[in-house]
Amino acid sequence: MIKKEKIKDLHYSLTGSISADKIQSVADEILIEYGKKVKMPGFRQGKVPLSILRQKYNASAHGEAIDKLMNTDLNEYTADKKIRLAGAPHADLTAWEIGKDAEYTLDFDILPTLPAIELEKFTITKKVAELDEAEVDTALENIRKSRSLAEKQDENYAAANGDVAVIDFTGFLGDTEFEGGAAKKHHLILGSGSFIPGFEDQIIGHKKGDKFDVNVKFPSDYHASNLAGQDARFAVEIHEIRKHILPELNDDLAKQVGQESVDALKQHIRNILTEQYNDASQREMRNELLDILADKVKLDLPETLVDQEYNMAKSEFDRNHSHCHDEKCEHKWDEKTERRDAERRVKLGLILAEWGTQNQVEVSREDLQQAIWAEAARYPDPKQVFEFYNKNQNALAMLRGMLFERKALDAMLTHVKTKEKKVAADELFKQASVR
Numbered sequence: 001m002i003k004k005e006k007i008k009d010l011h012y013s014l015t016g017s018i019s020a021d022k023i024q025s026v027a028d029e030i031l032i033e034y035g036k037k038v039k040m041p042g043f044r045q046g047k048v049p050l051s052i053l054r055q056k057y058n059a060s061a062h063g064e065a066i067d068k069l070m071n072t073d074l075n076e077y078t079a080d081k082k083i084r085l086a087g088a089p090h091a092d093l094t095a096w097e098i099g100k101d102a103e104y105t106l107d108f109d110i111l112p113t114l115p116a117i118e119l120e121k122f123t124i125t126k127k128v129a130e131l132d133e134a135e136v137d138t139a140l141e142n143i144r145k146s147r148s149l150a151e152k153q154d155e156n157y158a159a160a161n162g163d164v165a166v167i168d169f170t171g172f173l174g175d176t177e178f179e180g181g182a183a184k185k186h187h188l189i190l191g192s193g194s195f196i197p198g199f200e201d202q203i204i205g206h207k208k209g210d211k212f213d214v215n216v217k218f219p220s221d222y223h224a225s226n227l228a229g230q231d232a233r234f235a236v237e238i239h240e241i242r243k244h245i246l247p248e249l250n251d252d253l254a255k256q257v258g259q260e261s262v263d264a265l266k267q268h269i270r271n272i273l274t275e276q277y278n279d280a281s282q283r284e285m286r287n288e289l290l291d292i293l294a295d296k297v298k299l300d301l302p303e304t305l306v307d308q309e310y311n312m313a314k315s316e317f318d319r320n321h322s323h324c325h326d327e328k329c330e331h332k333w334d335e336k337t338e339r340r341d342a343e344r345r346v347k348l349g350l351i352l353a354e355w356g357t358q359n360q361v362e363v364s365r366e367d368l369q370q371a372i373w374a375e376a377a378r379y380p381d382p383k384q385v386f387e388f389y390n391k392n393q394n395a396l397a398m399l400r401g402m403l404f405e406r407k408a409l410d411a412m413l414t415h416v417k418t419k420e421k422k423v424a425a426d427e428l429f430k431q432a433s434v435r
Helices: 020-035 050-081 133-146 251-256 262-296 303-320 335-358 365-376 382-391 393-413 425-432
Strands: 002-008 011-018 090-093 102-109 123-128 149-152 164-173 176-189 211-217 231-245 417-422
Touching: 002 050, 011 050, 020 050, 050 090, 050 102, 102 303, 123 262, 133 262, 176 231, 251 262, 262 335, 262 393, 262 425, 303 335, 335 393, 365 382, 365 393, 382 393
Parallel strands: 123 417
Antiparallel strands: 002 011, 011 102, 090 102, 149 231, 164 176, 164 231, 211 231
16 A cells, blocks of 8 residues: 655655555465465375465565565556556565565656647648659669679770779788788679779779789778788789670560560659659658657656666667777767767657557558568568567567657658758758768
8 A cells, every 4th residue: 555655757756565464365375376386295286285385485475475566556556646657666675574564665757748749830841852864864774784794805805994804813012922912813893992992993904814013002991900001012913804795775674674665664763763752851851850849849758768768878889889999989978968869869759659649650560561571671681580570579569669650750740831842862862861
């Protein structure tokens, strides 16, 4: 029974008591249930006398009974006050002995009540970009490149940017060959930037059978410290040069990628690009609305949730920067800034959760499946993504939460005023990728 309450903002401290008789009664109920399963020498399963069970398990049963009775008191209190916990309460049981009344305190934060949000008073900018046909041409060219054939060229052909050079190379510092600097018949795409700056440029213009030196300087931040900033010479021999031959842009090529004609392929690309433009614009509108909600909605925050968010961010920061020392780290933990960011995330999470619930926002099974499919499509082995979510219910719950917040935001956007602003496509995508 709750006897005393102390309330400060969202923090509650309750003092209560439980009679010894009530504790013993509930402990006996727990012991009886336990006795149905326990096996003890000299007794059939389920037939162990309560007096024997008390001798062996009385202390643990009393502990479970007190937890159960405190939870009952708490549930009755929160139901009566119409409040919701922001997290698990901290329980403190004053010095207690079996056979005596139990005195306890419960400390916890509650979730705030969301004030009315007059979304109709907010104006959001909707950025609109016109589709540039040059993007369609670029996409068509990429499709041709993806289906190009690298054909071997004769000894009279000089290597050009984009060609594949099949080479042997050996690296030297001065006259000494260094470890890891040699390979045989390596396929190098010229212009790919996969080698040290300047290496690929010096291959261009050479022909099959050429043997020559390439002189380069390793970058100062090169991962191998013994090579960083060093001048190096590579002895190179070209075995083959392969030129990418692009297929003709015709209906046959269009059919290879699932379209009936070149015109149908172009329209398909326009549709995809238009969808990408719309998605980028929608992300910008969501971000702007989040800024408005964070600024305009006044909401007390449970310190419990802010602490949890802050501590999770700090743990992630520490994991990501465990390899460097303070004097070498580019990014340092700013407690004030990170605390403010944690408060913002908690505030927005509470607003979206409460508003979404009040307005019947739901995440359907189809929503989850589409999100998992979209993520799986980004990986070489999609099966691993499906297995991950099947085995990890916490990750699935986090994904559901993200989808819920996004759907709540999109639902909110249907209530705000919008004004269109024409922008260049690169500006739209640059802004959408910032946050």
